Amino acid sequence: AQKITQTQPGMFVQEKEAVTLDCTYDTSDPSYGLFWYKQPSSGEMIFLIYQGSYDQQNATEGRYSLNFQKARKSANLVISASQLGDSAMYFCAMSYTGNQFYFGTGTSLTVIP
C-alpha cells in the first residue's frame, strides 16, 4: 500500500512567490519521521527538511518550512520567495527507524521568471 502520496505531478510558481507542495502519508505507527528532498535536473537528491512525529512545532530551514498537520496526516512543504534555482523535482519521504525510507512519486516544480 502506498505510504506517501504526492498528488501534484507538476506545479508552476512565479518567481518571488510562495508555493506549497502537498504530501500525505499513511501510517498507524505513532513514531515516524518525515523528510523532503529536492532533485535538480543533475540528478542528485538534496535533503531539505525533517519533521518528527512528536515535534510540536513545524520545522523550518531558511526558505523551507513544513506545514505538519498530524491529524490529517499531511506534511506539506512551503517554499517562500521562490527562486529560479528552485525548479526541480521534490520528493516527500517517511521513515520509522531510519532503516527504511518510503518515497512519494514526486512533484515537478517550475519557477517562472
Added chain:
Amino acid sequence: DVKVTQSSRYLVKRTGEKVFLECVQDMDHENMFWYRQDPGLGLRLIYFSYDVKMKEKGDIPEGYSVSREKKERFSLILESASTNQTSMYLCASSLGRRSTEAFFGQGTRLTVV
C-alpha cells in the same frame, strides 16, 4: 563533507550482460540502500542492507542481487540485464535512527540496449 559515491554516472550495457553498480559511503553508516527511479513512479526500493553481509529485499528485487562485503561498500548486480531495467539507480546510506536523513549518491543512469 559526507559522501556517497556511485562508480558511474552513465552506463550503456547490452541485453544479457551482467552489470555491477558500485556504491561507497564514507560516513560509517550501518544502512545502505539501492533505489530505482522511473518517471511517475518515484523511488522504489530494490534492496537494503543494515549490516555487513546482511540484506533485505525491497519492493522490486526481481532481476537484481546485492553484495555487502565491507561496511562502506554496497553493490547492485543485474545478473542478466534486460531493457526493462533501463532506469536511474540511486544508492543511499543512513545512520539508522528515525530522525536522520538518508544521504544519496549522484545516481547512475543505466541504459540497456
